[in-house]
Amino acid sequence: MGTIYDLAKKTGFSITTVSKALNNYKDVSDKTRAKILQAAAEMDYLPNAHAQSLSTKKSWAIGVMFSEANEVGMKHPFFNGIIESFRHATEEQGYDLIFASRNLRNRDMSYLEHFKHRAVDGIVVICSDRMDEQVQELMRSDIPIVVVDMDSANCSVVYSDNIEGARLAVNYLYELGHRKIAHIAGDETIDAGAARIKGYELAMQELDLPIRPDYLVNAGFFSVEEGKQAMERLLELDDQPTAVFVAGDQMAIGVIEAIHEHGLHVPNDISVIGYDDIEMIQYITPKLTTIRQDTDEIGEAAAELLLEQMTAKERLTERRVIPVRLVERASCAPVKQ
Amino acid sequence: MGTIYDLAKKTGFSITTVSKALNNYKDVSDKTRAKILQAAAEMDYLPNAHAQSLSTKKSWAIGVMFSEANEVGMKHPFFNGIIESFRHATEEQGYDLIFASRNLRNRDMSYLEHFKHRAVDGIVVICSDRMDEQVQELMRSDIPIVVVDMDSANCSVVYSDNIEGARLAVNYLYELGHRKIAHIAGDETIDAGAARIKGYELAMQELDLPIRPDYLVNAGFFSVEEGKQAMERLLELDDQPTAVFVAGDQMAIGVIEAIHEHGLHVPNDISVIGYDDIEMIQYITPKLTTIRQDTDEIGEAAAELLLEQMTAKERLTERRVIPVRLVERASCAPVKQ
DNA sequence: CCTCTTCCCGAAAGCGCTTTCGGTAATTTG
DNA sequence: CAAATTACCGAAAGCGCTTTCGGGAAGAGG
Secondary structure (H helix, E strand, O other): OOOHHHHHHHHOOOHHHHHHHHOOOOOOOHHHHHHHHHHHHHOOOOOOHHHHHHHHOOOOEEEEEEEOOOOOHHHOOOHHHHHHHHHHHHHOOOOEEEEOOOEEOOEEOOHHHHHHHHOOOEEEEEEOOOOOHHHHHHHHOOOOEEEEOOOOOOOEEEEEOHHHHHHHHHHHHHHOOOOOEEEEEOOOOOHHHHHHHHHHHHHHHHOOOOOOHHHEEEOOOOOHHHHHHHHHHHHOOOOOOOEEEEOOHHHHHHHHHHHHHOOOOOOOOOEEEEEEOOHHHHOEOOOOEEEEOOHHHHHHHHHHHHHHHHHHOOOOOOEEEEOOEEEOOOOOOOOOO | OOOHHHHHHHHOOOHHHHHHHHOOOOOOOHHHHHHHHHHHHHOOOOOOHHHHHHHHOOOOEEEEEEEOOOOOHHHOOOHHHHHHHHHHHHHOOOOEEEEOOOEEOOEEOOHHHHHHHHOOOEEEEEEOOOOOHHHHHHHHOOOOEEEEOOOOOOOEEEEEOHHHHHHHHHHHHHHOOOOOEEEEEOOOOOHHHHHHHHHHHHHHHHOOOOOOHHHEEEOOOOOHHHHHHHHHHHHOOOOOOOEEEEOOHHHHHHHHHHHHHOOOOOOOOOEEEEEEOOHHHHOEOOOOEEEEOOHHHHHHHHHHHHHHHHHHOOOOOOEEEEOOEEEOOOOOOOOOO
16 A cells, blocks of 8 residues: 555655645646656555544544433434434545444543544534433533534534424324323433423413323333333323323334233224334334434434534534424324214 | 643653553553553543554554445444444444545545555445445455455355244244245345345255245345335235245335235235344234344354454454344244145 | 746654663662 | 662654645746
């Protein structure tokens, strides 16, 4: 492969000139540039990224961090869509993504430390847990950062319009004639969970429907199992809801399971609407009606906000709320008389 | 944050000694080491990874490349499990993962070039397409590499025991009384597809069952839609199979859909067995019986093989075949008389 | 023909770290 | 107590690149 020095020797120019030719400086003639480029191609020359970063202080790398309760990492059916889209958008600008470990040869360090060590140009964190100390630390730092799925006044954030999404769901059920609408919620320590609860309550008020405490059950951290358990609690009620708005698709899967095991039918006995629109829910029975979050757009927006900061070389704090929409499938039906 | 030079000034030692203290050289006394470490902690000193890599020629980074037909990247429900497990295993050793773009500031380069540019210590490629020229190039290079889900004599590889998996599936159906067993296959250009076909044929022979060309249908690249179309072709047959072994879970979902749309019942009319055991299939109706590939173990094995090469600093060519097992759920039933 | 620009190019310092090698002081050995 | 180890530390070169700044050559202007 060779170094820039080899290239200089081969072409007879100084390494300064070679470097300039490679980097499109204008104070090198077309002729010598051509020669150098040709020689570079011949010897398969590639600049060493580390050396470049060392001298330019720009690494062309973006650090990514996941922070979610269930520790599934890239298997997360919603977050991985966002990351994939984010990757596409940043790739176009020449950035690489680096998934940092928290382990530097036996010494374990924080993500912030690791990212500083790696000298990344920016950080994207996909976070559901607002209490995560590691995330807090990242947000306090002065590295360009964008946080996805969480709100904060101190840095650029992007998330879906959860309030509107919840309202969409409740209104839809209302229009189907439902009045006893329950909400199986995500934990309030998670922004998305809290916002959807708020949206639910708002919508219920707007519709002059009572907000019954027994119709609002916290199902924790969005897993199938937790959804199932939450639904079982609703099914124990004397006065059962006729429809339930579930804060996440995975939970909704558990919800439907619970309903079926109880000998009831979705949607004939109970209507269920989910949130996220992850891939698998179009294959379950019944196909789940849900509020779709646009992972593509979220990822792109995140990339945009981060790139903006990286080129501006200053910390910005923009908030981008991505619209959601209702996807009608087969898990909701008009209320029985 | 400061550099090693600041640390030297602060402690009064030379940068040589500081570096040695930080790197646990033994020719520095415990006392001075303690002083230096303390000072380092006080000023939040972190070594610059680029400078380190430049001088040690070790980057503590592993390049990862995905190569699959459907371009879903990290959304791939099977591959992302492998990558997640791989990440865990390499993280423990202090390695970071880098997802390279193919774009270096307008100049687009091959993955190999990019990985050389980044000076990664090793490469993991998760590959289904054996014709991918980029992958070929990587395999020809001299960087430590491990390839997942594909076979090759030229580098370390890890994949599931597809032949045995197919055999397991066919035998299972046979034991349920099925004799008309079809195979909806992945494309033969994909190793996994080819191997499962081979396993299917082998098993059929062993059971003295005829291998009918019309019972072996190529469904391409493992998507739901392709599976559905393939099943539709089987359903057009005068002499329909009573059971079908599908080379991938996603295809199996499409297969079941086709059967249902045809007014038939799974498993009462036709038994279906899949391959992979991706998460979502336990939530569909009926829950899919399948051959489970152990993504955790595959990822770990890949990490092991790669780490081995990286520490040995030489290219090894070990082959690791991971066992599979049958997971019985509800999509197969005894044949109707 | 001389001066002033403009165009090209290169010397050298610097980015932050590692590692070889040699040297001094302290310690051990006989 | 002299000689031989041993323990500890630092000068300096090097990793591969960028960028400032100055200087020479060529062209433009008077």
